[in-house]
Amino acid sequence: MPITEEVKLYGAAWSVYTRIARLALEEKRVNYGLIEIDVFAETGVPQEYLKRHPFGRIPAFEHGDFRLYETAAIVHYVDEAFPGCALLPADPKARARANQIVGILDAYAYRTLVWEIYVESVVSIREGRLADEQKIAAALPRAAVCLSELTRLSDDSEFLIGNSVTVADLYAAPIFACFTQAFEAVSLMEGCEKLNRWWQRFAIRDSMYRTQA
Ligand SMILES: N[C@@H](CCC(=O)N[C@@H](CS)C(=O)NCC(=O)O)C(=O)O
Incomplete structure (x- = not known):
């Protein structure tokens, strides 16, 4: 079934960094789709994916036409762009x-x-x-x-x-x-x-x- 959510995360369920980004999305109750990417494929990182993340790591993120990679940037963007609990203390x-x-x-x-x-x-x-x-x-x-x-x-x-x-x-x-x-x-x-x-x-x-x- 095609993923229709506006927010997409490209990564893998086994990946620590993908899970960090997913936890941010889950805690903020953001609806998202996870698109599995095999960065350890025998044929190498999929060429299409390298356009999203030229360093070939996971995860990569998409919100509408806004694309981002690096987990810290993704987590802070999710925190600031969506309503819900703040993921950083105010103090x-x-x-x-x-x-x-x-x-x-x-x-x-x-x-x-x-x-x-x-x-x-x-x-x-x-x-x-x-x-x-x-x-x-x-x-x-x-x-x-x-x-x-x-x-x-x-x-x-x-x-x-x-x-x-x-x-x-x-x-x-x-x-x-x-x-x-x-x-x-x-x-x-x-x-x-x-x-x-x-x-x-x-x-x-x-x-x-x-x-x-
Ligand atoms: N600095 C990156 C690190 C991401 C990262 O290392 N992800 C691992 C999976 S948990 C990965 O893509 N490994 C593939 C590789 O090392 O080639 C971030 O914060 O997103």
């Missing part, structure tokens, strides 16, 4: 904290928790290959720093920052959905009680169910 310090957490997740945690731990520990078994134990071992200290900083910088309230959902939760949740499947997550999360409590609450949100791979 400048809380706003800065939420943006700082996004920066940490984007620059350090995604690579370490998803690629170096989850992909090596969990996806490798699914793909029938041996995990690269050296890669996992090298990632553990970096993962510990990511988790202790996220614990230190987050509030002990319903969400990572404040009492309503923010971009910090939207970036963190898809990363944690992968990372917490890894055996290594159990010991790494010890002592991160605030983060553990946040994850127990956020993992069962409607938006998380609706964006499951």
Whole structure:
């Protein structure tokens, strides 16, 4: 059936960054269509898709005739262009904290928790290959720093920052959905009680169910 929604997201259900953008759309209750793109196809990134995203990453976004790529830009556009809950706190310090957490997740945690731990520990078994134990071992200290900083910088309230959902939760949740499947997550999360409590609450949100791979 053709997708008729005005808002379209080009990506993949398995993708962390696609899920971040989807969570923003879900939390803002924006009607959208997800168009699956296989960036790892044997023939390479589809040529047509490279016109939307010349770097060949997912997701890419379209609202009417307005096209955008880069998840942070998409999330902020969705936040500002559509009604509903604001995805950034109004208070400048809380706003800065939420943006700082996004920066940490984007620059350090995604690579370490998803690629170096989850992909090596969990996806490798699914793909029938041996995990690269050296890669996992090298990632553990970096993962510990990511988790202790996220614990230190987050509030002990319903969400990572404040009492309503923010971009910090939207970036963190898809990363944690992968990372917490890894055996290594159990010991790494010890002592991160605030983060553990946040994850127990956020993992069962409607938006998380609706964006499951
Ligand atoms: N800076 C990009 C990163 C997006 C990204 O890395 N997406 C991954 C999937 S979660 C991807 O496209 N990977 C394909 C590749 O690495 O070739 C953004 O914020 O949108």
